[in-house]
Amino acid sequence: MAEIIEVGGLRKRFGTAMALDGMAFTVRPGLVTGLVGPNGAGKSTTMRVILGLDAPDEGRALIGGRPYASLREPLRHVGALLDAGALQPGRTARNHLLWLARSQGLPARRVDEVLDQVGMRPAARRRAGGLSLGMRQRLGIAAALLGDPPVLILDEPVNGLDPEGIVWMRRLLRSLAGEGRAVLLSSHLMRELEGTADQLVVVGRGRVIADTGVTELIAAASRGRVTLRTPEPAAAAAALGRAGAAARPDDHGALAVTGLPAERIVAALTAAAVPFSEVAAYRATLEQAYMDLTGDAVEYRGAAR
């Protein structure tokens, strides 16, 4: 089951725009890897190169050591969802899966299995043209799962899903990775990946800005910060300054303190008789960690408003 995606040194130019500029990363089995970056950073192009749809000018992308185009029965190796809207409107959901199954020598039974898996059995005989966006996303996931592949590549899979659908998708992706599959999904919104991704490949302008585990990233962004709630922020800041810490107001009416661990802060405030209601180790959100990381990536701010 274990197959990995290796992307190395991808370069691709569309006219004068450099879509990929040395894109390189690895997607490992058993993990959900999030490919994140602003629109236009090269996420979709990278995925299309991995899937053999676009040809890179330089570099290569391998799945289990082989280029996609050389795979026999490729849907048994890689399941992909690129554009959930890519459906023939007059064809039913089930028949869409049926022709895909035929192309890989899969039995029709497999179609019903994946329809059950994504909860689309009741809509199986509805024409694709009449399906909601969320239904199409589920159908796209079903198509990706059809060949029971060890590798999944999903481009913005939560786009258009309702909150219930997002929870469902998160759970599904976690369980797929739990089965030992390599899951690569892209998003332009970091918060979509929170609670889903294990590994993050942050991209901008066609190259990788950071390739890191989610836990480490958050820890790095949170390191040494303590949130302090006090009715006398000025007195608190002065007391902490004398003890060697720095305190700045944060966005939520509290103080963000750096330079001292929480117990020393409590001791300093108590010694100075400054009242406080809360002293807590700060845990950065993934989005904040991402902002720290890409603080100078103007491109991202422009696109992610």
Add this chain to the structure above:
Amino acid sequence: MSGVPREFGRLLRAEWTKFRTVRGWTAAAIAAALVTVGLGLFSAAGSHSSCGTGPVEVACPPPPTAPTGEAVNDKFYFVHRTLTGDGAITVRLTSMTGRIRKPDVKPGERNLVAGVVPWAKAGVMIKESTRQGAPYAAVMMTGEHGVRMQHDFTRDVAGRHRDVSERSPLWLRLTRSGGTLTGYESADGRTWTRIGTASPAGLPRSVRIGMFATSPGDLTVTRADLGGTVAAERFTETTGEFDQVTVVGTAPGGWRHDDIGVTIGPDGAPHHPGRAVRSGGAFAVTGVGDIGPATEGMRAEAPLAGAPAGLVLVIVVAVLFVTAEYRHGLIRTTLLAAPRRGRALAAKALTAGLATFAVALPAATAAFVLGGRILRANGNAVLPVPPLTQVRVVVGIAVLFALAAVLALALGALLRRGVAAVITAIAAIVVPHIVATTSVLPESAAGWLLTVTPAAAFAVQQSVPEYPQMLGHYSPLAGFYPLPPLAGLGVLAGYAALALGLAALRLRRADA
């Protein structure tokens, strides 16, 4: 390597599943069949003919047919006697003259001029009987094509001599030995050159042997106002003068005269009769008519007239089968399932071709068979066609449909725009045929269109061949195509292969 055919088989199944699961496409494919049959039967039902004998209208008599099944012309003046067993006839032909009726100069006054038309015939013949269509072989001089040996209406071999006159007469000989007839020619009656042999089927022990003359109508083709042509045939007759006539073998009794196939006019008298005048041992035989295959008349393929309309629907479906994938972005899904792009396209094209063939074959069969019945029931004398030719016409039309579908699909894959591809395919396949077979273009232009465009494939429905030994108006308008049936299909197949190759190239090169 068994993996490749298996993999391709899966792609075929996938494409077939795609095709049959879009209701509009299957409905349009069936509509193409219904239109082909419906229009064909409608045109057959509208075609009536009857023949009058005086005031009474009767069904037209069927044309005489050759032993091989083709309709034939068999009309000539015959001076003959019985030959039993082996034997021979030898004659000296001293002149061949004739008269041709030209357009009247003064109304009501026949304008006859001296002359011999190119395929006027005078010579010797052995024929099973005097029945029209009976097997025969003959050695003859023609108006402009020299000495020929012909047999059984469609076979023709050239001899050596080009001319005949009183100063340089021509000797002709025809011998029978068992089932074999052999023709000879000679300038002096001593040195003989063999022309050829013939073995007409079912020649009995007693046959008719003698001299004959016949002369087909004079064909003039003039340009019509719109650019088409008008063909007219006028009366001609030819006279062969024979002497030194000797018959070897058991040939008892005297010479008998028969005007084979002469038509009787409403007044009961023969129309344009032939004649023979005997003076001593010399005969002057004058005949009107022709011996050879009949190429004019109602065609067996006439009920296939609905094919171009059905073809338009087939083209639309075949184009949509591929352009819809581009329109909806589904082409990427297809290429994910089948990353070998050339194979993916080939599977799609083959599916379109096979599905079209499966629909077109029953449609063409139904139109041909039922339409033929309607035509005959309406009193039309349909030119008979040998069974194998019937199969070729019907299967050929189905193959034409299938190849047209492949070409249309390839154009769709190449242009990636439904409307543009449909217009291009119709302009390439259907329009040239319509333009070339209606009276709007000069014949040379029509023939050119049916040679170089994919519409050349319509040649596959031509059931009556063009005969070099028959002067005829062999134009597309009359149902004669410039290319042989399979060559015509080959032109279409070539275009389909070329377009498919270019489409595969584009598909392979570009990002999807």
